[in-house]
Amino acid sequence: MNQSAPIAAPRTTTALAVEAHGLVKQYRDKRAVDGVDLAVPQGCIYGVLGPNGAGKSTLLRMLLGILDVDGGTRRLLGSDRPIRMAREVGYLPEERGLYPSMPAREAIAFMGALRGLGLHEGRARADDLLDRHGLGEAKHKPIRQLSKGMAQTVQLLGTIVHKPRLLVLDEPFSGLDALNQGRLEKLIRAQAEGGATILFSTHVIAHAERLCERIAIIAGGRIRFEGSVADARATLAQRVRLVTRATDGPWRAALPPDAAEEDGHWQFDLPDGGIEPLLSALIEGGAGIEQLSIERPGLHDAFIAIAGGAIGSEDIAEAKAIPEETGDA
Amino acid sequence: MRELIRAAWVIGRRDYVATVFSKTFALFLIGPLLPLIFGGVFSIIGISGDSGPGPAPTVVAIADGDIARTLAAAHKRVEAPDSLRIEPPTGDLHAQTRRLLDGGDAAVLTGGLDRPQLTGASDALDHLTPDVGTLVDEARDLRALDAQGGAPTKVAVARRAVTAAAPPPRKQTGADTARTGQFVLVFLTMLLCGVLLSNLLEEKSNKVIEILAAAVPVDAIFLGKLVAMLAMSLTGIVCWSAIGVGLYELISHQGLWPQDFTLDTPAVGWPLFALLGVLYFSASYLLLGAVFLGIGAQAKSVREVQTLSMPITMGQLLVFAFASAGVGRPNGHTAIAATIFPWSSPFEMFARAAELPTLWPHLIGLAWQALWIAIAIRISSGLFRRSVLNSAPFVGRSVRT
Numbered sequence: 174m175n176q177s178a179p180i181a182a183p184r185t186t187t188a189l190a191v192e193a194h195g196l197v198k199q200y201r202d203k204r205a206v207d208g209v210d211l212a213v214p215q216g217c218i219y220g221v222l223g224p225n226g227a228g229k230s231t232l233l234r235m236l237l238g239i240l241d242v243d244g245g246t247r248r249l250l251g252s253d254r255p256i257r258m259a260r261e262v263g264y265l266p267e268e269r270g271l272y273p274s275m276p277a278r279e280a281i282a283f284m285g286a287l288r289g290l291g292l293h294e295g296r297a298r299a300d301d302l303l304d305r306h307g308l309g310e311a312k313h314k315p316i317r318q319l320s321k322g323m324a325q326t327v328q329l330l331g332t333i334v335h336k337p338r339l340l341v342l343d344e345p346f347s348g349l350d351a352l353n354q355g356r357l358e359k360l361i362r363a364q365a366e367g368g369a370t371i372l373f374s375t376h377v378i379a380h381a382e383r384l385c386e387r388i389a390i391i392a393g394g395r396i397r398f399e400g401s402v403a404d405a406r407a408t409l410a411q412r413v414r415l416v417t418r419a420t421d422g423p424w425r426a427a428l429p430p431d432a433a434e435e436d437g438h439w440q441f442d443l444p445d446g447g448i449e450p451l452l453s454a455l456i457e458g459g460a461g462i463e464q465l466s467i468e469r470p471g472l473h474d475a476f477i478a479i480a481g482g483a484i485g486s487e488d489i490a491e492a493k494a495i496p497e498e499t500g501d502a
Numbered sequence: 503m504r505e506l507i508r509a510a511w512v513i514g515r516r517d518y519v520a521t522v523f524s525k526t527f528a529l530f531l532i533g534p535l536l537p538l539i540f541g542g543v544f545s546i547i548g549i550s551g552d553s554g555p556g557p558a559p560t561v562v563a564i565a566d567g568d569i570a571r572t573l574a575a576a577h578k579r580v581e582a583p584d585s586l587r588i589e590p591p592t593g594d595l596h597a598q599t600r601r602l603l604d605g606g607d608a609a610v611l612t613g614g615l616d617r618p619q620l621t622g623a624s625d626a627l628d629h630l631t632p633d634v635g636t637l638v639d640e641a642r643d644l645r646a647l648d649a650q651g652g653a654p655t656k657v658a659v660a661r662r663a664v665t666a667a668a669p670p671p672r673k674q675t676g677a678d679t680a681r682t683g684q685f686v687l688v689f690l691t692m693l694l695c696g697v698l699l700s701n702l703l704e705e706k707s708n709k710v711i712e713i714l715a716a717a718v719p720v721d722a723i724f725l726g727k728l729v730a731m732l733a734m735s736l737t738g739i740v741c742w743s744a745i746g747v748g749l750y751e752l753i754s755h756q757g758l759w760p761q762d763f764t765l766d767t768p769a770v771g772w773p774l775f776a777l778l779g780v781l782y783f784s785a786s787y788l789l790l791g792a793v794f795l796g797i798g799a800q801a802k803s804v805r806e807v808q809t810l811s812m813p814i815t816m817g818q819l820l821v822f823a824f825a826s827a828g829v830g831r832p833n834g835h836t837a838i839a840a841t842i843f844p845w846s847s848p849f850e851m852f853a854r855a856a857e858l859p860t861l862w863p864h865l866i867g868l869a870w871q872a873l874w875i876a877i878a879i880r881i882s883s884g885l886f887r888r889s890v891l892n893s894a895p896f897v898g899r900s901v902r903t
Contacts, residue, residue: 239715264716270709286512287717
């Protein structure tokens with residue numbers, strides 16, 4: 174797994190690659206997307222996070238013009254007719270789709286041709302991409318003869334073969350093993366460094382935490398949070414973990430009201446006044462501090478707090494059950 | 503518009519290449535040939551079987567009174583010739599003889615029993631004269647016996663060969679050609695529209711449709727698929743025609759092709775008839791294909807497609823019945839109605855090409871069909887677009903995000 178840090182310096186410009194205001198999608202009695210506002214700056218890696226059924230894929234499809242909108246407006250690379258910008262966009266749908274009998278090279282060239290790339294140029298680029306991604310030997314093999322991971326890589330290469338300015342990836346890590354997930358993260362970074370805007374959806378928080386400059390957390394068809402990863406983490410207070418030698422004494426009066434003892438240690442939110450006054454009171458009260466740490470909440474905690482708070486306890490349990498690293502729902 | 507055509511070309515080219523250069527296309531080509539080959543072989547066998555001895559040639563004896571009765575009695579006894587009819591003289595014996603021969607009778611016996619004369623085509627006389635001689639001899643014997651003891655005498659039947667009257671020419675209406683042409687057109691359209699539907703279903707099941715819908719206008723997907731399958735169909739038709747012509751040449755050279763197993767030359771001539779066949783096939787295919795694609799796009803499973811295609815197929819058969827009802831009377835009310843109804847119009851106009859030589863109605867017919875093709879494609883692509891753009895499920899799922 175690629176553990177490199179998120180791209181530190183934002184390369185974004187003020188122009189927006191994707192813009193949506195009050196987007197609505199209604200399916201009979203269910204409102205899949207309910208008044209979503211979104212602003213994805215150009216050159217940004219932007220993650221749409223949400224539990225299963227939150228409305229992520231529907232939102233992406235609406236932004237791309239695959240689905241008609243029932244309300245609101247959208248602009249993709251400045252156009253309110255997304256299909257007009259198709260040549261500038263690459264899209265990897267959640268449901269991977271390739272013609273099983275088509276050779277890998279032809280599949281990539283075909284996807285490029287759909288986006289306006291000449292067939293000969295597409296084949297040349299496909300050869301180069303396949304070679305660079307270790308699939309040179311699979312060039313002439315039909316898709317049905319490739320492993321799932323290889324086929325998925327071929328589809329991803331088909332998504333970038335025409336060098337899009339905007340890359341929209343719907344659950345791109347789904348179905349990939351750890352090794353391929355790492356390769357995909359690398360590829361996404363490379364595209365971003367090449368100037369492309371990346372908009373991807375995921376319910377696996379670790380990828381977003383490593384890759385994204387900005388995120389939107391969606392639940393129940395609505396955006397519950399929009400901002401940087403740091404902003405998301407900042408929505409939760411820092412947690413103090415305290416282990417003392419003394420089990421009782423005057424020091425306990427210094428603990429905040431929300432402090433809870435669990436497995437021999439205390440946990441509570443960092444008080445508004447900071448750690449120093451608390452530390453003094455504990456020492457003076459004879460706590461015998463054995464260990465004190467301040468833990469900064471991760472994006473995963475923030476996600477569960479934000480999305481879970483929006484969709485109820487049942488869904489929180491579901492969100493907690495999401496395996497962090499495998500990416501499979 | 504340019505982008506629409508470019509995108510349709512990309513999709514159509516992929517579909518065409520993927521279909522025509524697949525193993526299953528070879529099977530597809532062979533499929534319809536098998537029933538045709540078997541049908542052809544059995545037809546030839548049947549026709550050959552039918553080409554044995556036909557009904558016996560009829561000799562007409564012009565006689566009345568005693569001679570007529572005696573001839574009838576003699577014929578009962580000797581049963582020669584095989585078929586005899588006795589008619590009374592009507593006045594002008596020569597004219598009566600001519601009329602009988604022109605009407606298809608083989609030979610005419612005149613002159614009573616004393617100066618019998620058999621008139622007919624020379625080859626008919628060759629094999630009928632001995633039988634007629636036997637008949638006349640028997641009749642004279644009977645007459646002698648009737649005359650109580652009169653000794654019968656033999657007389658020879660005089661032969662009078664006349665130029666064989668040609669059978670009245672069968673009126674060349676082209677109706678058989680029209681019906682055959684219509685059948686071939688309907689058969690091909692039904693077969694190939696079924697392939698189109700399967701192709702669409704495959705597209706839905708392999709989930710490529712979402713990639714296409716994200717990259718190109720949905721109308722281009724629809725148009726590309728329709729035109730690709732038309733091109734594939736025409737490829738199939740060219741192959742089948744080539745194989746058919748080859749088989750015909752082979753059979754003809756072997757002398758196995760039955761002489762009477764032929765179709766009338768179409769009124770517009772064979773080359774133009776073939777060209778119109780291609781145009782009307784394309785029209786009927788596009789009209790029906792648009793309906794198949796539009797309705798098929800609403801289906802989410804193989805079962806649904808089968809359920810939907812059944813009424814369409816039944817509708818096709820009704821259209822065929824409607825169009826074929828007009829054959830034989832190309833200017834009749836039924837034919838005109840079938841020409842106006844867009845889905846039967848190609849079949850009816852194709853039949854018309856076999857029956858009438860006038861060409862300008864075909865220009866109008868093709869223009870009328872082109873208009874309806876545009877309307878059908880517009881409506882169906884709208885349905886297709888709506889089913890793709892407004893359904894959350896791409897593969898028959900319930901709402902998902």
